[in-house]
Amino acid sequence: PAHRPAPAIHPVGHPAKHANGRAAGRRSGFDYLIVGAGFAGSVLAERLATGLNKRVLLIDRRPHIGGNAYDHYDDAGVLIHRYGPHIFHTNSKPVADYLSRFTKWRPYEHRVLARVDERLVPIPINRTTVNQLYGLDLDEAGVAEFLKSRAEPVADVRTSEDVVVGAVGRELYEKFFRGYTRKQWGLDPSQLDKAVTARVPTRTNDDDRYFGDSFQAMPLNGYTRMFESMLDHPNIKVMLNTDFDDVRDEIAYDRIVFTGPIDEYFGHRFGKLPYRSLTFRHETVDQEWFQPVAVVNEPSEGVPYTRVTEYKHLTGQSHPKTSITYEYPSAQGDPYYPIPRPENQELFRKYQALADGTPDVIFLGRLGTYRYYNMDQVVAQALAVYARLEKEEQQSRGL
Ligand code: FAD
Incomplete structure (x- = not known):
């Protein structure tokens, strides 16, 4: 004016x-x-x-x-996330209400599997994870007992290793967390602040959702x-x-x-x-589906990437082909974490x-x-x- x-x-x-x-x-x-x-x-x-x-x-x-x-349609016409999977979840009603002015939502609850001992099992660790890995048929109380018997209480919890070993014991820590964390951060969990894994829960029931938030959806x-x-x-x-x-x-x-x-x-x-970076390898596969859930974690240190994402699970898109992304953590590159x-x-x-x-x-x-x-x-x-x-x-x- x-x-x-x-x-x-x-x-x-x-x-x-x-x-x-x-x-x-x-x-x-x-x-x-x-x-x-x-x-x-x-x-x-x-x-x-x-x-x-x-x-x-x-x-x-x-x-x-x-x-x-940022997301976009790739050459095959599949909607992908250029910088790895972004799943929206929040417990804040004002935040969800604010964003709802600019988009409608697709209800989506995130589920992740981890490849451990040649199997795909739920992560966060829950009843199914324990029963499948150990060939057991424990109920909730049984799983709680099992984890308690393996947990190694740590007097002064400071690092990520302390958090996980204190909750589930050394064996599950090594199978699920140690290799993944070393790849993701280039540091051993014993060198990382407890906050990094404090946000990963362990469950004794069958809840296999990755997040517990009240609002979980994709734009x-x-x-x-x-x-x-x-x-x-x-x-x-x-x-x-x-x-x-x-x-x-x-x-x-x-x-x-x-x-x-x-x-x-x-x-x-x-x-x-210091920031941790990632390299993304995007691929389109000539088949309708690649894996059973949106994200499969690869905690083994023998595999150079940390996880594989298949976007159609997130977006609900129907397409005869499917696009996936492999994530390789690195010290150099754009600052992500x-x-x-x-x-x-x-x-x-x-x-x-x-x-x-x-x-x-x-x-x-x-x-x-x-x-x-x-x-x-x-x-x-x-x-x-x-x-x-x-x-x-x-x-x-x-x-
Ligand atoms: P950014 O999104 O990083 O935006 C900053 C922008 O500033 C960039 O586009 C950059 O190009 C620009 N910029 C920087 N410097 C300059 C400059 N000098 N001049 C011009 N432009 C500049 N969060 C979730 O809630 N759920 C998830 O599932 C999830 N998954 C994630 C997966 C990955 C692999 C990563 C890396 C993050 C994930 N996040 C997730 C976190 C989420 O990406 C961030 O919370 C969010 O993007 C932060 O927004 P921002 O605006 O702070 O930063």
């Missing part, structure tokens, strides 16, 4: 630009420059545009929106369609194939929201925060202190806050940041 004042320019980290004032006269500025079009950036872009009528420029260095949740037409609907707003401009460095000095904006790696923002000044170790948290806190001293930039998301967050937690984080910004806006207007 014509009455809008020209936005104040804060060329963050580039005081020279402020001095020469090159950008300062522009009237076509944005209220927010949001870096990263994944859940964190896209949710905040939608909220700011819709709720506060802010003008938002949303950029991503990748050629697509959706971040790691009916896929994640990318949901993101498209979220970003379909006249106040939001999306620029793809665009790195933050390409535009940080070229475009006028008031504030930055940064959802990329926080250490990258600060030029890795204290050293690189913050590595949960105390020394990494310490390094992160140094970056967080820098971030606290840079109030014009809001750090958000899995990489921006170096947290091993699921999609719903990232949505909740973005909604919480929005609530704070909305309050600030109301206060500044004297409301």
Whole structure:
């Protein structure tokens, strides 16, 4: 609108630009420059545009929106997830309600099998797992007794190994967790924070669902369609194939929201925060189905990949062919997982202190806050940041 004042320019980290004032006269500025079009950036872009009528420029260095949740139809016409399987699950009604504005859902409960001793058995370990592996026919109480007799209580539970050995004993720990964890993280479970496996339950009943959340579903037409609907707003401009460095000095904006790696923002000044990466091998197979469930885990260290995903189980798509993805963990490549170790948290806190001293930039998301967050937690984080910004806006207007 014509009455809008020209936005104040804060060329963050580039005081020279402020001095020469090159950008300062522009009237076509944005209220927010949001870096990263994944859940964190896209949710905040939608909220700011819709709720506060802010003008938002949303950029991503990748050629697509959706971040790691991006899905697309491959050459055979099968809907696949480019960055590995993403299953939506949450206990937060506000998060589910919010996303439901942008998509319908397909009810889906995730089930995973692990290849152990040449068999495919349910993981998390449950009654079926124990009975199949040991050729038994125990009832619930029997399984509880069995696991108790094998568990090796650990006085001071600190690591992932302590958690699992304490719950199910060393043998099941080695069959299901040790090899998988070593491959996934490049570290032995004894070197990893207990939080990594604390979220994997053990059950004595027949419940073979991977998650216990109250809301478990997949976006009916896929994640990318949901993101498209979220970003379909006249106040939001999306620029793809665009790195933050390409535009940080070229475009006028008031504030930055940064959802990329926080250490990258600060030029890795204290050293690189460790992230674990993955290589995905996507394949189409000329048969209708490949495996009995969406995900089969391969805990054996003799197999180089950690798991195989068959997407049609997730999406409900009918197709005469099927597409699958093998995941190979690696140290190099895109940053996917913050590595949960105390020394990494310490390094992160140094970056967080820098971030606290840079109030014009809001750090958000899995990489921006170096947290091993699921999609719903990232949505909740973005909604919480929005609530704070909305309050600030109301206060500044004297409301
Ligand atoms: P991202 O999705 O990573 O988005 C960040 C974006 O910022 C990226 O697109 C990146 O290209 C862009 N970017 C970064 N730096 C720059 C820069 N300098 N300039 C421009 N752009 C930049 N969660 C679940 O809830 N359920 C699951 O089943 C699940 N499975 C997963 C499986 C895998 C293999 C992985 C890796 C993650 C999984 N997650 C799952 C977690 C989920 O992917 C994240 O919670 C979610 O994607 C985080 O959103 P985000 O916006 O924080 O980050």
